[in-house]
Amino acid sequence: LYRDAGYQLSGAAYVVEKYLGNTWLWDRVRVVGGAYGGFCSFDSHSGMMTFMSYRDPNLLDTLEAYDGSAEFLRSLELSKDDLTKAIIGTMGDIDAYQLPDAKGYSALVRHLLGVTDEERQTRREQ
Numbered sequence: 572l573y574r575d576a577g578y579q580l581s582g583a584a585y586v587v588e589k590y591l592g593n594t595w596l597w598d599r600v601r602v603v604g605g606a607y608g609g610f611c612s613f614d615s616h617s618g619m620m621t622f623m624s625y626r627d628p629n630l631l632d633t634l635e636a637y638d639g640s641a642e643f644l645r646s647l648e649l650s651k652d653d654l655t656k657a658i659i660g661t662m663g664d665i666d667a668y669q670l671p672d673a674k675g676y677s678a679l680v681r682h683l684l685g686v687t688d689e690e691r692q693t694r695r696e697q
Contacts, residue, residue: 590649595644596610599639611623
């Protein structure tokens with residue numbers, strides 16, 4: 572979808588996903604809203620950012636938090652230290668240990684989607 576619109580994917584999208592989940596969504600959905608969890612997930616194939624909550628007693632407030640995510644990011648003034656932490660956390664997720672079955676499944680999905688090792692490395696370096 573995003574490729575059809577001329578958007579070029581950057582590895583920064585994964586850092587945004589990690590930072591948003593660990594800050595804005597954690598604070599608004601879990602701490603303030605009382606949900607057991609608030610998450611977001613970026614799909615590099617479709618370009619979609621998906622928002623989720625778990626055991627959420629305040630769905631309307633959660634939807635408002637999701638709606639406010641873009642404004643949160645637009646007004647964000649991130650320190651170098653916070654950016655470094657978000658990058659390190661993202662790399663930890665990308666390079667996380669996988670059991671053999673999960674590693675095989677991930678390789679199959681990447682093959683079916685045409686994601687090359689070079690493309691993965693480029694995103695990692697961005």
